[in-house]
Amino acid sequence: MPSGVCDTPHTTTKQRQCPVEYYIEEARRLKHKADAMSYHKALGREVQQLVTTQFTLNHQDPHGNCVAGEQDLEVTVADVTGFLRYGQFNSTDKTGRAFQYLDAALSFIEYGIALESDPREPKCASSVFRGTIDLLKFIMTLKSFTDSTASSQDKIFAVLCMHCQSLLHMAMFRYKKDTALKYSRILNEHFKSSSRSTQAPSPCVARSTGMTYAGSYSRNSNGSAVTVPYNIPNITSAYVNITSHILYACDIWEKADALAGKNTEFFAELSTATCALALNSSVPEVVCYARQGLQWLRRETATP
16 A cells, blocks of 8 residues: 655645636536536547547448448548547546546635635635535546445545535534524524414513514614514524534444445555544545545555
């Protein structure tokens, strides 16, 4: 099993060397490269069919019979379609595409990190991370990486993707943690007041008894305090959406742990070479971790 220090510089180190624009351009380049691997594979088949038809027409005798041999046809097809499989297109299998997409996903994450640490105008990376989570979900559909019949390398790859997903969900929750705490207090007050009576009192009764509904306070034109009710259904929906990130993070993490347990040596060395990941690890840490793991997998599988 390969070992050694992380060959890719830590993300925070790279951020001091590259502008924000570098990361988004790199991410787009890698994703387009992965997209092209599928496109060129399909295009190669179409070109092969077209060339075969045209070759037959060009090598017919007066009676419509093809006078060229099969070997001549194979050479011609190879010459015409060869450029489609040259360089980065020489690995058009699903594993190769998945590796390219994960590489792109990591660059998108780095772009989000760079956005937040930009000294000129820091910005929230939630939209970038949300899109990256969707990309990681797509990667996991390219192949049955977690099946019992999957290879050891496939399962390792799945763990890397799942660790990224899990920690991105944790990051998404942290963005909205204060809002979730606020909504939690509002909902608790609402349900407590609802449980105190089986029938909601009229507004006049509520004022006389001192009972209030969950809401914000403001003053009317006369200067007296009034309660503006919260939209409880909307708050409940928003609260569920925010807290669901924690549930997704924990669920994905547990599944990743189960898969990682079948390749303990690989992940022990990976943790030694980079860092030991946990649910409270930072996003830059998981980028370095996943990049190193992906690089080792590429060496083992000879996948570019």
